[in-house]
Amino acid sequence: MLSGKNYTGMKNKPTILISNDDGIGAEGIKALAKEIKKFANVIVAAPHTQQSAVGHSITMSSPIRVKEVLMFRDFYGYAVEGTPADSVKLAVHTLLKDRKIDLLISGINQGANTAINTIYSGTVSAATEGTILGVPSIAVSLTSYTYTDFGNAAKFAARIAKVILHKGLPKGTLLNVNVPAVKKIKGVKITKQGKSSWDDTYDIRIDPGNRKYYWLTGSMHKIDKTMDYDVKAVDEGFISVTPIHYDLTDYNMYEEMQNWKI
Amino acid sequence: MLSGKNYTGMKNKPTILISNDDGIGAEGIKALAKEIKKFANVIVAAPHTQQSAVGHSITMSSPIRVKEVLMFRDFYGYAVEGTPADSVKLAVHTLLKDRKIDLLISGINQGANTAINTIYSGTVSAATEGTILGVPSIAVSLTSYTYTDFGNAAKFAARIAKVILHKGLPKGTLLNVNVPAVKKIKGVKITKQGKSSWDDTYDIRIDPGNRKYYWLTGSMHKIDKTMDYDVKAVDEGFISVTPIHYDLTDYNMYEEMQNWKI
Numbered sequence: 001m002l003s004g005k006n007y008t009g010m011k012n013k014p015t016i017l018i019s020n021d022d023g024i025g026a027e028g029i030k031a032l033a034k035e036i037k038k039f040a041n042v043i044v045a046a047p048h049t050q051q052s053a054v055g056h057s058i059t060m061s062s063p064i065r066v067k068e069v070l071m072f073r074d075f076y077g078y079a080v081e082g083t084p085a086d087s088v089k090l091a092v093h094t095l096l097k098d099r100k101i102d103l104l105i106s107g108i109n110q111g112a113n114t115a116i117n118t119i120y121s122g123t124v125s126a127a128t129e130g131t132i133l134g135v136p137s138i139a140v141s142l143t144s145y146t147y148t149d150f151g152n153a154a155k156f157a158a159r160i161a162k163v164i165l166h167k168g169l170p171k172g173t174l175l176n177v178n179v180p181a182v183k184k185i186k187g188v189k190i191t192k193q194g195k196s197s198w199d200d201t202y203d204i205r206i207d208p209g210n211r212k213y214y215w216l217t218g219s220m221h222k223i224d225k226t227m228d229y230d231v232k233a234v235d236e237g238f239i240s241v242t243p244i245h246y247d248l249t250d251y252n253m254y255e256e257m258q259n260w261k262i
Numbered sequence: 263m264l265s266g267k268n269y270t271g272m273k274n275k276p277t278i279l280i281s282n283d284d285g286i287g288a289e290g291i292k293a294l295a296k297e298i299k300k301f302a303n304v305i306v307a308a309p310h311t312q313q314s315a316v317g318h319s320i321t322m323s324s325p326i327r328v329k330e331v332l333m334f335r336d337f338y339g340y341a342v343e344g345t346p347a348d349s350v351k352l353a354v355h356t357l358l359k360d361r362k363i364d365l366l367i368s369g370i371n372q373g374a375n376t377a378i379n380t381i382y383s384g385t386v387s388a389a390t391e392g393t394i395l396g397v398p399s400i401a402v403s404l405t406s407y408t409y410t411d412f413g414n415a416a417k418f419a420a421r422i423a424k425v426i427l428h429k430g431l432p433k434g435t436l437l438n439v440n441v442p443a444v445k446k447i448k449g450v451k452i453t454k455q456g457k458s459s460w461d462d463t464y465d466i467r468i469d470p471g472n473r474k475y476y477w478l479t480g481s482m483h484k485i486d487k488t489m490d491y492d493v494k495a496v497d498e499g500f501i502s503v504t505p506i507h508y509d510l511t512d513y514n515m516y517e518e519m520q521n522w523k524i
Contacts (some may be wrong), residue, residue, distance in 0.1 A: 055347070056317030056381050063467070063475040085317070090476055094464040116394060119318050119508050132378060132459055163524055173512045190519040192511045197394055202356040205325070213325040214352055241524070243515035246381050249454045250435045253505035257452040262425055262503065 014102040014165050016040040017091060017135070020109060021051045021084040021122025028108035028142070030072055031150035035158045036105065043101075044077030045091035047084055047122075052111070054122040056129070057083040064090060084126035092133045103161055104130035107140030107177075108153045114143070114178050114230035114240065115194030115220070124176055128246055131174040136164050138174060143234050144181030153179040156188075156239055176242040178234050186237040193242055194224035194231035276364040276427050278302040279353060279397070282371060283313045283346040283384025290370035290404070292334055293412030297420045298367065305363075306339030307353035309346055309384075314373070318387040319345040326352060346388035354395045365423055366392035369402030369439075370415045376405070376440050376492035376502065377456030377482065386438055390508055393436040398426050400436060405496050406443030415441040418450075418501055438504040440496050448499040455504055456486040456493035 016036050020029055024046040033042050048067065059082045067079045078095055080087040084106065092101060106126035113121040123139045130137030138160060142153045156179055169175070176193075179185070200218030207213055224231040233240040278298050282291055286308040295304050310329065321344045329341045340357055342349040346368065354363060368388035375383040385401045392399030400422060404415045418441055431437070438455075441447070462480025469475055486493040495502040 050323075053320050053322050054317065055319045055387065057319050058315050058317070058382055058478065060315050060478050061312075063477045064464075065473070065475050086478075089462070089478070090464055093462065094466070094476060116508070118510055119390070120320055125317065128381070160524055163522065167522075170512075170515060173515050176510075188524055190516060190522070192513075192516060193509055195509075200351070200355065202326075202352055204356065211327070213327050214356060215325045216320065216322050216348075216351070241519070243512040243519055244510035245512040245515075246378070246510070247455055247457075248380055248438075248506035248508070248510075250432075250505040250507040251454075253432060253435050253507075254452060254454055257503070257505055260425070260429075260452070262422055262450050 014040045015099060016042055016161065017101045017104045018042060018044045019046045019084060019087050019104065019106045019126040021047065021054065021126060022109060023047050023050045024069060024077055024079045027148060028110060028150055031154045032105060032108050032157055035154035036161065038158065043096065044071060045080060045087045045095060046077065047087055048079040048081050051083055051122045053120045054083050054125065055120055056085055056125040058085050058089065059083060066090065066095065084122040085129040088126050088129040089133065092135060101135050103165055104135045104137040105140060105157055105161060106137065108150050108157065109141035111141060111145050112143035112178055112234065113139060113141040113176060114234060115224065116197040118176060118193050118244065127174045131172060136169045138164065138177055140177045140179065142179050142181055147181035152185050172245050172247065173243055176244050178230055178240040180234045180237050180239065182237055185239055189227055189233040189238045189240055191230040191233050191240045191242045192228055193244065194229040196220055196222045196224050196231050276302045277361060278304055278423065279363045279366045280304060280306045281308045281346060281349050281366065281368045281388040283309065283316065283388065284371060285309050285312045286331060286339055286341045289410065290372060290412055293416045294367060294370050294419055297416035298423065300420070305358065306333060307342060307349045307357060308339065309349055310341040310343050313345055313384045315382045316345050316384040316387065317382055318347055318390060320347050320351065321345060328352065328357065346384040347391040350388050350391040351395065354397060363397050365427055366397045366399040367402060367419055367423060368399070369419065370412050371403035373403060373407050374405035374440055374496065375401060375403040375438060376496060377486065378459040380438060380455050380506065389436045393434060398431045400426065400439055402439045402441065404441050404443055409443035414447050434509065435505055435507050438506050440492055440502040442496045442499050442501065444499055447501055451489055451495040451500045451502055453492040453495050453502045453504045454490055455506065456491040458482055458484045458486050458493050
């Protein structure tokens with residue numbers, strides 16, 4: 001379906017699939033694709049609309065449609081009418097089934113995917129789906145909704161992509177990268193998922209028809225005080241790289257529960 | 263909002279919040295509520311419609327509405343126009359903010375939430391959200407879409423609920439319970455999340471307007487051969503109890519990556 005267009009036929013170059021959760025039109029994809037195209041064949045398959053905080057949703061009970069869209073007047077991408085995980089699953093299984101995908105990068109997301117956000121994140125979910133399907137995958141986020149200079153994040157994504165193309169990743173493991181929204185990056189920290197979570201609540205409002213509705217609001221309650229956690233590393237101006245996996249087993253509790261009488 | 267109705271005012275009884283991903287009208291809630299009411303005050307807050315495979319979605323960019331609905335001609339429940347995680351978040355934060363919730367049970371789901379399904383599961387997501395909010399939580403699934411005898415699952419949910427009300431759960435840990443769809447249960451196994459995943463693909467179909475669409479299909483490729491994994495335990499007729507958490511950090515890789523030069 002995509003053969004014969006200008007990003008194919010480049011022998012010896014790796015093929016990198018880009019996805020995201022902000023939708024195929026997002027600036028973060030453009031900045032990332034521009035940087036990655038310097039050394040790889042780029043294919044984009046991403047949700048057609050913004051899909052933040054969808055977690056690891058997949059669409060089963062309804063069909064999915066796909067449109068090929070011209071991106072940045074340069075190449076075609078797949079706009080998938082589904083979630084980030086749908087985009088990746090459909091691309092790897094079906095749309096690109098005759099092509100070898102060497103790496104998947106999900107991003108560049110706007111907004112931090114650190115600490116508890118990791119489990120709500122559509123950006124991480126796309127990379128998780130890639131990992132499940134056997135494609136080495138990374139999620140890349142810029143930790144601000146308002147700062148729009150993707151330069152540092154795109155450059156680091158390219159750098160770590162090259163490292164992974166060379167070293168690979170263990171089966172079942174992906175990298176969750178968060179780049180601080182600052183001009184001058186202090187360095188890179190390998191981190192753990194922070195323990196911080198949301199102090200959230202719901203605004204209770206009344207609509208014009210006098211009916212009540214609820215709207216989520218809140219802020220991150222930061223309890224991670226050391227640089228070995230993603231939250232603190234980015235707050236201090238470092239790029240945070242967290243290796244994560246999708247084996248949710250709590251092994252300590254698994255051992256302890258063997259003695260439970262149930 | 264719920265005070266003064268027939269499920270309140272019972273002193274010394276624990277209060278148990280029930281949610282699910284199959285929607286507030288699901289048979290699984292009815293069977294569970296009936297059993298739990300024998301020893302606890304039951305409150306139900308669940309999505310108003312079926313929400314399977316939504317993963318850990320939350321609704322941020324749109325408001326949420328809630329209806330109080332009479333359930334089984336017996337008591338009122340909250341039908342939340344959102345995801346399973348929304349239901350729990352809204353219930354604990356706002357709808358029930360003046361009540362102490364002693365335990366959350368998500369279920370009884372129809373369909374196994376073992377192995378890779380754990381990360382797609384709305385049922386598990388509701389229990390994860392409870393855990394994040396500090397409420398001891400369990401997810402309960404019956405491993406069949408067609409077998410509708412919830413008796414064993416409801417009885418076991420009540421049994422393990424009593425154990426947890428007594429013992430508690432570690433901060434950040436929840437239990438993912440899968441009950442085999444058989445008349446005679448062989449016993450209970452404490453298990454790990456299986457490594458099995460889906461051999462999935464997409465049916466490519468043509469709509470009446472001659473446009474292509476894609477529909478997910480597939481089956482679980484079972485690679486877990488021993489009873490210490492959830493998949494195998496339920497296949498052998500045992501109830502599987504898997505302690506899980508939402509710290510996704512891959513600690514082995516975290517150690518290894520300290521030596522990466524990036």
